[in-house]
Amino acid sequence: MLTIKNLHAEVEGKQILKGINLEIGKGETHAIMGPNGSGKSSLASVLAGRDNYTVTEGEVWFNGKNLLDLSPEDRAREGVFLAFQYPVEIPGVSNLNFLKTALNEIRTYKGLPTIEGRDFLKLTKEKQQLVDFNANLMNRSLNEGFSGGEKKRNEIFQLAMLDPQLAILDETDSGLDIDALRIVSNGVNKLRDAEKSFVVITHYQRLLEYIVPDFVHVLYNGRIIKTGTKELALELEERGYDWLKEELHLKESV
Amino acid sequence: MTSDITLPFYQALTTDVNALSACQAQDELQGIRQEALDRFSVMGLPTLKTEAWRYSNIQRYLKEFPYELLYATTTVPASVVAQAAIPELDCYRIVLVNGHLQADLSELPAGKGITIGALSAHTQAPGFTKWFNKQHHLAQESLATLNTALFADGLYIELAANTVIDKPVHIVHVYTAAQHAFIQPRHLWVLNRNAAATIIQSSVHPDTNAAAFANSVLETVIEENAELWHYNIQQGDQHFREVHTTAAQQQANSRYHHFNFTLPGTPFTRNNLSVALNGSYTETNLNGLYIANGSQHVDNHTFMDHIMPNCNSNELYKGVLLDSANGVFTGRILVHQEAQKTNAFQQNNNLLLGAKADINSQPQLEIYADDVKCSHGFTAGQFSEESMFYLRSRGIGEDAAKALMVNAFSHDITDEVKVPALQHYLQEQIAAIMNN
Ligand SMILES: Nc1ncnc2c1ncn2[C@@H]1O[C@H](COP(=O)(O)OP(=O)(O)OP(=O)(O)O)[C@@H](O)[C@H]1O
Ligand SMILES: [Mg+2]
Numbered sequence: 017m018l019t020i021k022n023l024h025a026e027v028e029g030k031q032i033l034k035g036i037n038l039e040i041g042k043g044e045t046h047a048i049m050g051p052n053g054s055g056k057s058s059l060a061s062v063l064a065g066r067d068n069y070t071v072t073e074g075e076v077w078f079n080g081k082n083l084l085d086l087s088p089e090d091r092a093r094e095g096v097f098l099a100f101q102y103p104v105e106i107p108g109v110s111n112l113n114f115l116k117t118a119l120n121e122i123r124t125y126k127g128l129p130t131i132e133g134r135d136f137l138k139l140t141k142e143k144q145q146l147v148d149f150n151a152n153l154m155n156r157s158l159n160e161g162f163s164g165g166e167k168k169r170n171e172i173f174q175l176a177m178l179d180p181q182l183a184i185l186d187e188t189d190s191g192l193d194i195d196a197l198r199i200v201s202n203g204v205n206k207l208r209d210a211e212k213s214f215v216v217i218t219h220y221q222r223l224l225e226y227i228v229p230d231f232v233h234v235l236y237n238g239r240i241i242k243t244g245t246k247e248l249a250l251e252l253e254e255r256g257y258d259w260l261k262e263e264l265h266l267k268e269s270v
Numbered sequence: 271m272t273s274d275i276t277l278p279f280y281q282a283l284t285t286d287v288n289a290l291s292a293c294q295a296q297d298e299l300q301g302i303r304q305e306a307l308d309r310f311s312v313m314g315l316p317t318l319k320t321e322a323w324r325y326s327n328i329q330r331y332l333k334e335f336p337y338e339l340l341y342a343t344t345t346v347p348a349s350v351v352a353q354a355a356i357p358e359l360d361c362y363r364i365v366l367v368n369g370h371l372q373a374d375l376s377e378l379p380a381g382k383g384i385t386i387g388a389l390s391a392h393t394q395a396p397g398f399t400k401w402f403n404k405q406h407h408l409a410q411e412s413l414a415t416l417n418t419a420l421f422a423d424g425l426y427i428e429l430a431a432n433t434v435i436d437k438p439v440h441i442v443h444v445y446t447a448a449q450h451a452f453i454q455p456r457h458l459w460v461l462n463r464n465a466a467a468t469i470i471q472s473s474v475h476p477d478t479n480a481a482a483f484a485n486s487v488l489e490t491v492i493e494e495n496a497e498l499w500h501y502n503i504q505q506g507d508q509h510f511r512e513v514h515t516t517a518a519q520q521q522a523n524s525r526y527h528h529f530n531f532t533l534p535g536t537p538f539t540r541n542n543l544s545v546a547l548n549g550s551y552t553e554t555n556l557n558g559l560y561i562a563n564g565s566q567h568v569d570n571h572t573f574m575d576h577i578m579p580n581c582n583s584n585e586l587y588k589g590v591l592l593d594s595a596n597g598v599f600t601g602r603i604l605v606h607q608e609a610q611k612t613n614a615f616q617q618n619n620n621l622l623l624g625a626k627a628d629i630n631s632q633p634q635l636e637i638y639a640d641d642v643k644c645s646h647g648f649t650a651g652q653f654s655e656e657s658m659f660y661l662r663s664r665g666i667g668e669d670a671a672k673a674l675m676v677n678a679f680s681h682d683i684t685d686e687v688k689v690p691a692l693q694h695y696l697q698e699q700i701a702a703i704m705n706n
Contacts, residue, residue, distance in 0.1 A: 064659075064663045065659075065662075065663070066659050066663075067659075068655075087662070087668075088659060088662040088663050089662045089663075089665050089666060089667050089668070089671075091663075092662070092663055092664055092665035093665045097663075097664075098663055100660070100663075103660070104654075104656045104657050104660045106657050106660065106661075106675075106678060107678060107681075108677065108678025108679065108680075108681035108682070109661075109674050109675070109677070109678045113674070114661070114664070114666075114674065117666055117670055117674060118661075118664035118665050118666050119665075121665045121666050121667060121670060122665040125665070157678075174664065178664065178665065
């Protein structure tokens with residue numbers, strides 16, 4: 017579904033991604049871990065099309081389409097979704113109106129009829145329950161004054177509404193309380209199926225107990241330096257990253 | 271003054287003045303008109319050297335066409351007025367064509383304490399005698415002075431003490447002429463003690479090849495403890511130009527909520543808004559929203575005159591400037607020495623969305639009292655990139671994202687609109703502008 021080949025990207029003249037290779041198949045869930053500042057959010061941003069990042073080398077293919085050629089909105093319409101690490105607040109744009117616009121733009125792109133009125137509200141209600149998203153927040157301005165956890169839940173609520181093929185969750189677990197973590201993870205698990213893929217960026221093994229990944233990658237200094245299965249996450253939890261960095265330096269010095 | 275004389279318009283003006291004095295020999299306003307005319311001939315039309323008109327080149331617009339002063343009454347079919355209808359608005363609709371009341375298309379609110387009709391028919395009314403041409407700022411503005419000298423007609427509203435109009439009054443100003451015309455309506459609205467009203471003004475300029483230049487003056491008087499909600503909606507077309515002067519006076523404990531919406535269409539709009547606070551414990555809210563495109567020029571010139579102590583004024587003007595539109599905002603706040611405990615706040619925020627869009631914003635605070643709270647602020651910027659990216663990352667195209675953001679930017683003004691149908695109408699208009 018997604019193929020990333022030798023991806024290099026820079027921001028403000030600084031090289032951040034230094035040759036990422038990653039293959040994500042249909043229905044798979046991949047976890048990406050790695051120390052602060054290693055480039056995890058940058059990778060997510062490049063995939064979503066944030067334009068302050070410049071791709072200097074490499075390719076990204078999504079369902080046979082060159083993703084890097086598409087505008088951010090077309091990537092979303094093709095089925096890429098990014099749950100942001102830091103969702104922005106947009107005063108004056110109502111959550112509901114925003115969602116309706118997004119949903120209908122995506123549907124129009126796909127040649128589907130728009131969803132209005134009662135049908136839209138029905139869908140909202142259903143998805144809201146899935147992630148236990150407080151209905152009172154629906155009519156408020158987008159993320160404005162939301163607590164950290166409410167913002168994260170809103171991201172997952174949007175994910176449920178827009179029903180993408182590939183969802184990238186950037187530290188969705190940070191800021192969630194213990195119950196919320198369980199509820200949100202359950203919500204995500206209900207969305208998982210053979211057609212959909214997930215990339216879960218996290219620092220904590222705990223999330224991966226709920227959302228069990230097929231693969232775990234370690235991103236360090238702009239590269240994926242290790243790939244394993246869910247056991248790798250456990251090992252990282254115990255040993256930290258230093259042993260991996262050492263391994264890497266040994267390899268590089270050879 | 272010398273520069274004016276070369277303008278064909280000015281020449282037309284002087285010939286018309288003679289015509290006017292001949293045809294209006296019986297006019298009991300002769301004295302006021304003559305005095306204003308004498309003053310106008312000293313002041314002349316504003317030029318770029320006139321401090322208050324530095325950024326608005328009105329001469330350029332007066333030169334464009336050979337405008338003739340227009341007094342004659344015309345009528346329009348109902349279809350013209352339908353263009354100005356605000357859907358679902360339950361209101362009394364009043365139609366003025368070039369300032370003249372067109373009775374057959376108007377529904378005047380009736381009832382005890384309500385006096386409403388053509389200004390020319392109410393020059394003997396007590397409110398007229400007491401208040402007409404009394405707002406002292408008017409005399410300082412040459413175009414308002416010209417209006418005083420040569421106005422055609424307009425709407426007179428007087429609400430007796432304790433009178434409340436049960437529904438909004440929607441005044442539709444139609445500006446139309448067979449030839450390029452300079453039109454000068456003149457209105458006076460007086461709300462006596464404890465009276466209250468909601469008045470909406472909007473205009474239509476039926477599609478003709480003739481240009482219309484409206485130089486209108488409205489005086490409003492809000493007596494003790496009275497409250498006026500006043501909405502002015504400006505949507506013209508390529509053949510319309512407008513200088514719109516609103517001069518309000520507030521007495522003690524009164525509340526005045528003024529909203530000015532300037533939307534695309536008219537190439538040149540200048541609004542003079544001044545509020546004189548003649549009593550204490552008043553509340554004044556001045557809300558403005560201008561959305562301009564093409565090479566439109568919108569100039570809002572506001573003046574809060576804090577004469578008496580313990581008054582609150584709050585001014586928020588927001589602008590969205592597209593293409594090569596040009597905005598001007600001047601916010602003058604004068605706090606007299608006696609006006610202790612004044613709260614006067616002013617804010618002007620702009621979105622500059624066109625590559626050649628431009629704003630000149632000037633606060634002018636003159637504060638002579640020491641125990642006051644006053645502030646002003648100005649911003650001009652683009653959309654936050656973070657917000658735009660967030661919206662687009664959800665599949666919302668760039669234009670739709672911009673429309674959402676403009677709607678969001680406008681919401682602290684539109685949210686204050688207390689007539690739901692009007693609020694909805696304005697939101698729709700804003701969305702339509704951004705989606706076109
Ligand atoms: N706009 C920018 N300008 C300059 N440097 C940037 C910019 N955005 C990101 N960076 C840098 O890129 C590097 C990678 O940042 P990124 O946010 O991708 O890290 P991360 O792996 O997501 O970290 P964390 O775990 O803390 O979220 C960091 O050194 C960061 O400072
Ligand atoms: Mg990050």
